[in-house]
Every structure is written in C-alpha cells, then in structure tokens.
Amino acid sequence: MNTLQQLGWSANFDSSLNDIDHENMTIGRVSTVNKSNCIVIHESGSKICELAGNLLFGMEEYEKPKTGDWVLFLDYGDLGIISHVLPRQTYLSRKKAGKEVAEQIIATNIDYAIVVQCLEIGLNLRRLERTLVQLQNCNIEAIILINKIDLAITTEQREVMNFMENTYGAIPVSANQNINLKLIQSKIHTGKSYVFIGASGVGKSSIINALEGSSKLKTGEISQATNKGAHTTTSRELYVLNSGGIVIDTPGTREFGLTSASSESGSSGFRGIDELAKECKFHNCTHTNEKGCKVLKAAKSGDISEAEYDNFMRLNREMEHYASSSKDRKQKGKHLSKIIKNMKKSGYKNR
Ligand SMILES: Nc1nc2c(ncn2[C@@H]2O[C@H](COP(=O)(O)OP(=O)(O)OP(=O)(O)O)[C@@H](O)[C@H]2O)c(=O)[nH]1
Numbered sequence: 001m002n003t004l005q006q007l008g009w010s011a012n013f014d015s016s017l018n019d020i021d022h023e024n025m026t027i028g029r030v031s032t033v034n035k036s037n038c039i040v041i042h043e044s045g046s047k048i049c050e051l052a053g054n055l056l057f058g059m060e061e062y063e064k065p066k067t068g069d070w071v072l073f074l075d076y077g078d079l080g081i082i083s084h085v086l087p088r089q090t091y092l093s094r095k096k097a098g099k100e101v102a103e104q105i106i107a108t109n110i111d112y113a114i115v116v117q118c119l120e121i122g123l124n125l126r127r128l129e130r131t132l133v134q135l136q137n138c139n140i141e142a143i144i145l146i147n148k149i150d151l152a153i154t155t156e157q158r159e160v161m162n163f164m165e166n167t168y169g170a171i172p173v174s175a176n177q178n179i180n181l182k183l184i185q186s187k188i189h190t191g192k193s194y195v196f197i198g199a200s201g202v203g204k205s206s207i208i209n210a211l212e213g214s215s216k217l218k219t220g221e222i223s224q225a226t227n228k229g230a231h232t233t234t235s236r237e238l239y240v241l242n243s244g245g246i247v248i249d250t251p252g253t254r255e256f257g258l259t260s261a262s263s264e265s266g267s268s269g270f271r272g273i274d275e276l277a278k279e280c281k282f283h284n285c286t287h288t289n290e291k292g293c294k295v296l297k298a299a300k301s302g303d304i305s306e307a308e309y310d311n312f313m314r315l316n317r318e319m320e321h322y323a324s325s326s327k328d329r330k331q332k333g334k335h336l337s338k339i340i341k342n343m344k345k346s347g348y349k350n351r
C-alpha cells in the first residue's frame, strides 16, 4: 500500500481537483496502458480501468491516459471507469518516427530521466546529446548512467566515457557487479518520478532490479549476431521502489525524434556549448557567422569537437523544421475549420 505522496502526488496537483466533484471517485496513477484498458495504482492497490465512453471518443490521442498520468476513476469492483485525466506537470515525448509531424508521449509527470548507455553496445555521444536536447525541450532533468563497466573497455571508449563524466556528470555503474548502485540510490527520492530511457539491452531493467535487490523485472540476453537487445520490456510500466521513488521502465528507445516543445530555460542541452554561448557578443547569437561568437571560436580552435558542433547545428535545424511543420499543420487545421464554419453559416446541410 502506498500513500498518494509515495505514488508521486504533490501539492501542485491539488488545484486540479478544485473544479471536480470527486467525492465518490478514487485518485490513482496510470502504471501501464494496454490496448483497451489501463492499470491504475492507487492507495489501496491497483485496478484495471477503462476510459469512460465520452472520453474515449471525445479525446485526442495525446489527451488519453499515458503511463504516469493522474486519473480519477469510479470503482465498480472488478473494473474502474476513468472520468478525468488530470493536467500534466511535465511529459516526455518524441517526434513520431517517419515523415509525420506528430508527437508521441512516452511518460508523464516525470521529475528525472535516467538515461542509460552501456559499454557492450557502445557509448554514443551524439545519441546522448540528442536525448539531452529533447529532455531540455520537455523540462526534465537528466541523470546519466554508463552501465556494464565490469566489461573490458577500449581506449577510444575510455575517452568518450571521460567526456561524458566530465561534461554531463555521467555515472559509471554495473548492475551485475553492484558498482555505484549506492550512488544511484542516493539520487532517487521518495515521491519523485524517474523514467528510464536507453536502447534495448543497455540494462535498464537490470539496474531497476539491482536497486530493488530482486528480479521483479524480466531481463534479456544481448543477441550475439546484432549486439542489440531483444526488447525484453514490452510496455512502459510504473513501479514504486521499496526504498521509495517511482520508476518507469520503458522498452528500448534508440532515437529521440526532436520536437520543439518550448524549453523555458533557454538552454540547449549541450552543456559545453551552453556555457560558451553565455559569453557570445549577441544574446540571440545563432553561432553560425556572428562576430564575437564564442561557440564558433571554440569550434575553430578545437576546444569543442567538430562533431559536437555539427550535431548541435543539425539538431537545431531538426527542431526548426518540426516547429515550422507543426505550425503549418495547425494553420491548415484552422483553415479547414474556418471553411466548415462558413459552410454552416451559409446554410449548407449535410445531406
Ligand atoms: N556484463 C554486464 N551485463 C549486464 C549488466 N547489466 C545488465 N547486463 C545484461 O544485459 C542484458 C540486457 O539487460 P536488460 O536489463 O534486459 O536490458 P534493458 O535495457 O532493460 O532492455 P529492454 O528491456 O529490451 O529495453 C542482460 O543479459 C543483462 O544480464 C552489467 O552491469 N554488466
């Protein structure tokens, strides 16, 4: 049994109940979303819940319950019926794969993302930067783990690992050999929510199990042929750790398509570049051709690598593209609803 606070409820959510008559309803948090129902954890256990009909047909996809959402449901014994999804404090999303300009929500009401890479599959600084940019967009803080440091390491990997440690505070760990697990544990606090992200096979489930001191979650072998994991985790799931703290395990996510969900901080996610950018002559410097640009200067002198600068530029272009395409799409939507409105006004009847 968990209190709402242990499930992640904070005073910030109190006001969202003001306008709802919720006396006969139970408050719970969505753990897993299935095709036609979801599993909701509440103060006295968990319940399979379905979405009330008016919501099922009246809600856009992104509004429907996602792992991490707070919901109100009516308890009918075997089944609960969800009547409200409370407004989200944060959500982690990515651009859907492919050409479509749409956002896919991965988890909601998250305080930290625990980003995992590992030696076996290979450290990838460019992918880490991409992930950090998207976390910045979503206003979610990152904790970075480099797992499987019990395995042999090449000189090249050692260099990347040092960079990740020095620039991004990455923590080298081993779930199997119990290295630095206490350090991870010390960063996980009761009532805070942590989403694990990283490619399949990096050891997300293993780390959660090691933190729990159990084998609650299934873990999988890395395929010898592809050096990739076989996706043991098949759906997102939210758990409350025995030691406190809420974790959401996600199936392996290789790439984060960027959206541009306005970051409030003005930071890019590239820590080294953000530090330099503060010193640029112009506060709105694009770091492309301006005089007095400290980022360009560092890229030229080799203080930041060409690869990092190129990735920074590429990711910026990707976000601009997303922003302008989604604006286009919204305008098209508006245009269409205007036409429909005018048709109705002019007495058009749908025959
Ligand atoms: N050598 C070594 N192997 C590890 C370590 N942690 C996990 N593994 C192994 O890596 C494999 C994949 O681990 P999982 O925990 O299933 O990986 P995952 O990231 O949860 O994968 P998905 O659920 O597919 O996303 C398993 O065979 C683990 O035993 C570690 O610290 N050292």
Ligand SMILES: [Zn+2]
Residues within 6 Å of the ligand: 277, 280, 281, 285, 286, 287, 288, 290, 292, 293, 294, 295, 296
């Ligand atoms: Zn600049």
